[in-house]
Amino acid sequence: MPRIFAPLFAAATYARWLHLLIGVVFVGVVLLVYPGTEGVGMTRVLTVSVLLDSALLTLAALVPATRRAEGVQARLLLMPAREELIGVSSSAGWNDRRRTAGWLIGRVALGTVVGFGTVHALAGVWSLSTQPFRQRTPAVFGWQLPADGPLVLYPLLAPVLLFALGWCAVLAGRLQLAMAVRLLGASPSERLAEAELRAERLLERNRLARELHDSIGHALTVTVLQAGAAREVADPAFVAKALEVIEETGRRAMDDLERTLVLLRDSPEGTAVEQPGVEQLPGLFETARAAGHPVEATVEIPAGTLPGVLSREAYRIVQEAVTNALKHAPGAPIVTRIAVRDGQLELRCANGRGAEGGSRRGGGKGVRGIRERATLLGGDATAGWQGAEWVLTVRLPLRLGS
Structure with missing residues (x-):
């Protein structure tokens, strides 16, 4: 009724x-x-x-x-x-x-x-x-x-x-x-255009989520490690150095957060904060060294070789690899090699198990994010144990879409 x-x-x-x-x-x-x-x-x-x-x-x-x-x-x-x-x-x-x-x-x-x-x-x-x-x-x-x-x-x-x-x-x-x-x-063509726009927005949100995960996750990891080490070591010079690293890392994280929020607001100032590229890798390696990790880094990239987007994505990939090493293998040496060969950018980052014998699985968000970045750029990424080392290998074509 x-x-x-x-x-x-x-x-x-x-x-x-x-x-x-x-x-x-x-x-x-x-x-x-x-x-x-x-x-x-x-x-x-x-x-x-x-x-x-x-x-x-x-x-x-x-x-x-x-x-x-x-x-x-x-x-x-x-x-x-x-x-x-x-x-x-x-x-x-x-x-x-x-x-x-x-x-x-x-x-x-x-x-x-x-x-x-x-x-x-x-x-x-x-x-x-x-x-x-x-x-x-x-x-x-x-x-x-x-x-x-x-x-x-x-x-x-x-x-x-x-x-x-x-x-x-x-x-x-x-x-x-x-x-x-x-x-x-909406007509079929309008619905298709709207679906494509939604897909683009979803991809953009996923990209921003990866940016935040990589930059903020790295900053928090370094901050926690430095603060813990400063509490354990009764050396004023070491404590001062740790505080300096924490300050610098926090400042970089704030810049990344500001850039991401500007993009989310669809502001014309979206490019006001420059995104980090391979030129900033030395600072990243210094942060890892300050956290107690010996770092051996080799960067063989001729000037002007990398497109801007490839430079930025390469930095994020290395940043995530270093962050994973800081979290899962405290104190372990990190060996990184970045080179351009045969029309490809090759990145290899390896580290041991660390002082605590840490282990990890290959299905974490960080590794998944690296694979997503590599796939979007037309490349590939592999990660896993090779003997006593955890090795991340990424290959990206210099010409996007090739």
């Missing part, structure tokens, strides 16, 4: 009903202007009305702003479950204009049927309800009910007719909404 009566009391039903009745108002106004209703045959009236209304609606659809106006009105009165199903942008091409014309003609046609049906149904309800006071047979949709019928029972048919009218309005409103979604919604 609730399913039968609930739609009849929903606000959306009456809002859609109003939207439908606007169509019959348009037809009525045009009909009064031309060809009129007096001295003209019904067949000619209908033919001229259909042709004239269709022509006017098609001309209106040629105006780009018509589509936007119809979309805004449809969102307000048809009350879709999700507003984005109905577009509110102006026509961008002839395909949009054709769909807008189809919407206008279909909307007015359905609204005219519902409008005339509403008027006749309400007249029938009134005729049935007042029959006992008028002592004559009622008429419904122009059809006179039998005079020899149970006249006293005819008023009981009024609620039935009203119920039927309500459900006709419900179904017509749902049909109108489906038409709006189909004809005013």
Whole structure:
């Protein structure tokens, strides 16, 4: 029972009903202007009305702003479950204009049927309800009910007719909404463009998440290690050095965080903070040395060889490798080699188990992030134990996309 009566009391039903009745108002106004209703045959009236209304609606659809106006009105009165199903942008091409014309003609046609049906149904309800006071047979949709019928029972048919009218309005409103979604919604090309935009945004968010994971994770790891070492070692010079490293690392992390937040705000200042590249690797290695890791680094990259994006991604990959060594192998020597060979950038970072004999698995977020970076750049990355060393090897083409 609730399913039968609930739609009849929903606000959306009456809002859609109003939207439908606007169509019959348009037809009525045009009909009064031309060809009129007096001295003209019904067949000619209908033919001229259909042709004239269709022509006017098609001309209106040629105006780009018509589509936007119809979309805004449809969102307000048809009350879709999700507003984005109905577009509110102006026509961008002839395909949009054709769909807008189809919407206008279909909307007015359905609204005219519902409008005339509403008027006749309400007249029938009134005729049935007042029959006992008028002592004559009622008429419904122009059809006179039998005079020899149970006249006293005819008023009981009024609620039935009203119920039927309500459900006709419900179904017509749902049909109108489906038409709006189909004809005013995004076209297949627009939906494809929107999907591509969402994919690009998702990739950008993932990239920013990796940036934060690498930079902030590295900074926190270094900070924790330096603070722990400074607490254990009662050497003022070592404590001062540790505090200096913590300060410098924190400053770099703040720069990275500021850059990322600027990008998230879509500000034109998005490039105000320069992203680190391979030129900043010596500072990264010094931080690792200050944390108690012997670092042997070899960088064989001719000046101007690496594109900017490859330089930045290479820095992040090495940073993540060093961070993993600091976390999982405290005190272990780190051997890093970065070189350009055969049109590829090769990165190799190896470290032992460390003083605590640490172990790790290859499925962590850091290694997964490195693989994602390498894949996006058209390269590959491998990581795992080779004897007593944990080795990360990354190969990236110098020409992106090759």
